[in-house]
Amino acid sequence: MQKSYLNLVSLYYAVFSLVAVLGISIILFQTPAYAVSKWQLNYNKAVGFLKIKKYNSALKFAETSLKENKNPYTLQLNGNILQFLKKYKKSNYYFKKSLALIITKVNKKGGNDKKTENFIKVIKNNIGVNYLLAGNRQLKKKNIKDAINNYKKGLAFANKKHLTDDLMINAAISYENINKFKPAIYYSKKVVANNPKNAFGYFVKGRAEYGLNELNPSIADLKTAVKLSPSDKLFKTALKLVEKKKNAKKS
DSSP: HHHHHHHHHHHHHHHHHHHHHHHHHHHHOOGGGGOOHHHHHHHHHHHHHHHOOOOHHHHHHHHHHHHHOOOHHHHHHHHHOOOOOOOOHHHHHHHHHHHHHHHHHHHHHSSOOOHHHHHHHHHHHHHHHHHHHHHHHHHHOOOOOHHHHHHHHHHOOOOSSHHHHHHHHHHHHHHHHTTTTHHHHHHHHHHHHHTTTHHHHHHHHHHHHHHHHHHHHHHHHHHHHHHHHHHHHHHHHHHHHHHHHHHHHOO
């Protein structure tokens, strides 16, 4: 269950991250060749390699571009490429440097425009993505406390609904793994409040309630999960288990 879900999350956010960086590069550097500086040329070469998934080559040109001109965009590009290379900690180092530089510029100007505002949102989301993926890695290794720590850090940056939901649901899964059912309910409850059609959120919430022996709420949430995703055998199995326990108590 967890493995397939986490893989889907990783795939979704890899695509999200690529779209983010390519969009910004197109906005910035579609200028005549004679007007493009050396660092921009290397930046564009890095983006070209990124498009065809040659990440090591992309990183080489991105690092050169960064040495030539350390700015929010060269820092961000390095962060994106490192994200694809699954070097999440180092990636976040560059994203945070990029964020700090752009915020400093905004403060000096006394305000920001729409493009800068969107750039800040993208950077923050990419930081959140890295914490999500780093947390997923730790969760798969059963390093639950490290996973939870990453998910919580990610929530401090994420501003995309899907991203915050995935960080919270994975935090809930992690807590449920170590039998800390109340925080598992806390996070899964937030997920279903944000998205009442999130079947997995109801499933995790129902499991956590079962862990606290709260059988009626558990059955209600698992029934909702089954209703939202009727083909999911996992949800049906969990519901039958709780109903069986409730019926055994009656007899």
